[in-house]
């Protein structure tokens with residue numbers, strides 16, 4: 359659907375040709391706390407300015423994660439069946455966060471640098487055996503799941519299957535990723551499943567097999583640590599573990615893929631960027647710039663716990679409040695030339711990772727490192743990326759990304 363500056367943000371089709379940046383720009387300029395009607399829901403507030411996003415995200419007492427984090431309305435029963443620590447508030451949230459955070463720390467992730475580099479080299483070597491290919495499929499998609507597999511401690515042979523399931527889960531509104539398109543074929547059957555998706559059933563089974571030791575996981579991986587009964591820290595209950603597993607498969611896969619895909623798309627639009635990257639001046643800043651532009655998880659939701667006023671709008675207790683990170687990341691009051699790639703941009707206070715909130719992304723160090731190293735290895739091998747066709751985009755108002763990008767490389 360072409361962006362005329364007035365698209366309906368509750369409609370996945372509004373995002374099927376990419377993010378409707380004109381619509382977001384209008385909202386930031388004209389009505390930054392905007393009541394958005396929903397065809398199949400009770401409506402929500404769209405928060406589109408960077409400063410408001412930070413303000414709301416910092417105030418988890420007034421704006422809670424504990425009634426769902428996506429736009430979809432959920433009953434209490436559905437919420438309880440599907441919740442992970444991402445759908446909780448402090449102090450409950452802190453218990454699990456503290457348990458898993460050390461494994462995702464900058465220090466822990468730094469130990470994977472060589473592994474990421476070897477994988478990136480192999481991926482690029484393999485892809486560049488041809489000169490024309492879909493660079494999202496052959497490059498961007500490959501690294502995130504391989505790395506997630508290693509960090510979680512999963513068998514390599516299962517990763518491809520997990521990518522398909524992860525895509526179906528998070529791409530639950532895109533007919534290319536699922537037969538069960540959430541806003542078209544929805545029924546009661548899957549309402550207790552993460553993302554209301556049948557793919558979650560398969561992932562639950564897989565997680566169950568891990569619990570029953572039918573699938574053996576690496577002892578050094580994160581999953582083994584959270585399941586370790588001898589651990590002195592809190593151990594996850596089976597149901598909590600299954601939802602946590604789905605969260606990681608969803609969170610660690612597509613987000614990083616679409617960040618890499620955005621970088622590759624930008625390089626294809628301006629081949630000078632490859633030359634600039636090769637100058638080795640921008641490795642400390644470029645990953646964040648591409649992640650800002652990609653903003654793969656476009657929003658997360660909060661729910662007001664009391665009546666509150668924001669920019670003279672009366673938000674009522676129980677109202678859904680959507681933090682459009684994707685819009686905050688293009689706010690010209692914060693970012694000079696917000697639609698341009700500025701490899702040296704620093705500071706770069708983007709909010710792609712949910713900065714400012716207690717749920718601030720755990721995968722930040724991993725995602726940044728994957729994007730940087732992949733580009734480092736790519737810039738060594740490829741001089742030029744030419745587009746052979748227009749990119750295709752995910753049909754989703756939650757996860758945004760270049761789904762395919764047919765290119766010729768030299």
Ligand code: HEM
Nearest residue numbers: 443444609610613614617658710711712717719720721725
């Ligand atoms: C560029 C890539 C990524 C982006 C843009 C991204 C984005 C986000 C955002 C916006 C949040 C905050 C959610 C909220 O405020 O409710 C978040 C949380 C989270 N992310 Fe990421 N993510 C990325 C990569 C990853 C990776 C690679 C992993 C795991 C391997 C991961 C795991 C998580 C987890 C577990 C949470 C929940 C944290 C909590 O609730 O305390 N993410 N992510």
